[in-house]
Amino acid sequence: MTKITETIIRRKKISDEVVISLSNISKKYTITHEKPTLAEDVSRMLHFQKKEEFWALKDLNLTIHKGEKVGFYGPNGAGKTTLLKIIAGICEPTSGTVQTKGKIVSLISLDAGFHPDLTGQENIFLNGLIVGMSKTEIEQKLKQIIDFADIGDFITAPLYTYSSGMRLRLGFSIAVHAEPDILLLDEVISMGDENFRKKTNRLMKDMFANGATLLLVSHQLQYLNENCNKLIMLKNE
Amino acid sequence: MLLFECFKRKLAIKLFMKLSKKQRHWLDFLSAMTQKEIKARYKRASFGFLWVVLNPLLQMLVMGFVFQFFVPVKVDNYFLYLFAGLLPWNFFAQSLTKTTPAFFYEGSLIKKAKFPRESIVLSIIFSNLFHFAVALLLLIVALIGDKLLLEGYGLMQLMFYVLRMLWVVPAILLLVFFTVGFSLFTSSLNVRFRDINFMVGLAVMLWFYATPVVYALNLLPEFLQPLFYLNPMTAIIEMFHYALMGLPITLPNFIWVAVVIIICVFYLGLRVFQKESKNFDDWL
Numbered sequence: 001m002t003k004i005t006e007t008i009i010r011r012k013k014i015s016d017e018v019v020i021s022l023s024n025i026s027k028k029y030t031i032t033h034e035k036p037t038l039a040e041d042v043s044r045m046l047h048f049q050k051k052e053e054f055w056a057l058k059d060l061n062l063t064i065h066k067g068e069k070v071g072f073y074g075p076n077g078a079g080k081t082t083l084l085k086i087i088a089g090i091c092e093p094t095s096g097t098v099q100t101k102g103k104i105v106s107l108i109s110l111d112a113g114f115h116p117d118l119t120g121q122e123n124i125f126l127n128g129l130i131v132g133m134s135k136t137e138i139e140q141k142l143k144q145i146i147d148f149a150d151i152g153d154f155i156t157a158p159l160y161t162y163s164s165g166m167r168l169r170l171g172f173s174i175a176v177h178a179e180p181d182i183l184l185l186d187e188v189i190s191m192g193d194e195n196f197r198k199k200t201n202r203l204m205k206d207m208f209a210n211g212a213t214l215l216l217v218s219h220q221l222q223y224l225n226e227n228c229n230k231l232i233m234l235k236n237e
Numbered sequence: 238m239l240l241f242e243c244f245k246r247k248l249a250i251k252l253f254m255k256l257s258k259k260q261r262h263w264l265d266f267l268s269a270m271t272q273k274e275i276k277a278r279y280k281r282a283s284f285g286f287l288w289v290v291l292n293p294l295l296q297m298l299v300m301g302f303v304f305q306f307f308v309p310v311k312v313d314n315y316f317l318y319l320f321a322g323l324l325p326w327n328f329f330a331q332s333l334t335k336t337t338p339a340f341f342y343e344g345s346l347i348k349k350a351k352f353p354r355e356s357i358v359l360s361i362i363f364s365n366l367f368h369f370a371v372a373l374l375l376l377i378v379a380l381i382g383d384k385l386l387l388e389g390y391g392l393m394q395l396m397f398y399v400l401r402m403l404w405v406v407p408a409i410l411l412l413v414f415f416t417v418g419f420s421l422f423t424s425s426l427n428v429r430f431r432d433i434n435f436m437v438g439l440a441v442m443l444w445f446y447a448t449p450v451v452y453a454l455n456l457l458p459e460f461l462q463p464l465f466y467l468n469p470m471t472a473i474i475e476m477f478h479y480a481l482m483g484l485p486i487t488l489p490n491f492i493w494v495a496v497v498i499i500i501c502v503f504y505l506g507l508r509v510f511q512k513e514s515k516n517f518d519d520w521l
Contacts, residue, residue, distance in 0.1 A: 089351040090350065091517075091518035106349070115273055134265060
């Protein structure tokens with residue numbers, strides 16, 4: 001079970017607008033020691049055994065305002081990723097309500113939606129739709145996305161010919177051009193060369209100047225201290 | 238003709254604009270996923286798109302050869318009869334075997350991004366539908382050519398023949414509804430119970446022989462015939478045989494049994510999917 005403590009690192013002028021509000025969130029996982037099978041389920045029903053349960057989160061409340069940069073810190077298994085997944089809508093909490101406002105893009109998934117046999121351009125459309133852009137939006141931003149990713153002529157080549165750096169750059173470029181209101185980052189993204197990092201930092205700064213909210217999960221406390229104005233510690237009790 | 242195309246496009250755009258933003262995104266997403274399925278399938282095969290036709294054609298030749306010698310099926314044009322039944326059957330069997338493990342295969346994507354989960358299953362089915370439609374169209378062209386050139390049909394005769402072919406439309410609708418419902422059911426359950434995948438593989442194999450593709454229903458004893466309509470594929474395949482070959486449906490009233498079963502399966506599949514899809518992330 002997880003307990004959270006909130007620490008405000010730096011007071012920043014923040015709007016009153018609430019963009020994420022979680023109330024009484026609990027998430028239960030059923031433990032199976034191997035992959036569940038029908039036979040196991042039936043035998044359990046016949047013997048009236050209760051399933052083994054594990055609460056990753058219990059009665060969690062959290063409010064995040066527009067423009068905040070929130071860092072999540074805690075040991076492995078404290079429920080950080082589960083929390084981010086619930087906010088992103090990837091999984092549903094067992095109980096409690098989640099309310100979010102605006103477009104959420106999670107950078108947990110930079111290249112998850114890519115297909116190796118399709119070209120870079122075809123993949124931009126596919127992944128762009130996955131992160132919530134509309135088709136016309138992608139068409140408008142296509143050039144920007146390609147330029148930012150900096151993959152040159154490879155854009156018409158199938159994705160399996162790309163280097164891993166190119167893949168990540170393309171994924172990142174698509175995600176940031178979706179203009180998210182809320183950005184979820186799992187672990188600090190440190191990819192690409194110096195040049196790409198500079199471009200990324202500039203783009204991120206622009207995004208926050210426009211009032212984007214950032215949720216960041218990391219194991220590096222120092223990094224969070226430097227970059228966030230609110231720190232949320234998750235602890236196993 | 239061009240004017241008509243233009244008008245159709247405008248109408249489609251108008252209808253498209255009427256949908257809400259969310260519905261539009263859903264349609265965009267589904268069409269992109271379907272295109273991906275179609276493009277990716279034959280991308281690295283040298284025969285490429287030709288496999289769409291080659292596959293059922295070779296299957297027809299092999300099966301026709303085997304069954305004509307071992308089973309005394311008395312159907313005119315047995316090879317064409319096989320082809321007309323194999324096309325919808327292949328659509329169903331291939332869709333089902335490919336969609337059942339689909340959520341499991343796409344686990345890494347499901348765990349990382351929020352998107353309409355059903356599009357994974359639907360895109361596979363629609364890409365198969367596209368291939369099915371292409372093969373069916375070729376068959377229809379071949380059939381009409383045969384009637385016109387070899388059997389010397391008159392214009393009126395040909396018109397009636399083509400009109401009867403319109404029966405493929407409701408047949409395809411039933412087929413798609415049934416496939417979507419059944420696939421959603423098996424693929425959703427397969428996330429938690431991986432046994433389903435093995436069961437489906439076996440079931441499809443047996444199911445083939447419970448469906449009048451290689452034989453005709455009227456070869457069976459009469460008391461058995463109604464039982465076969467509990468299998469919706471029987472009704473669907475018979476509808477295709479009627480539309481394409483002009484063969485009478487053995488028990489026309491029993492089509493409604495199949496229709497009711499198809500609606501039930503579709504509803505059940507949808508409900509199971511809605512319930513299970515919330516927790517896909519927990520089990521992958």
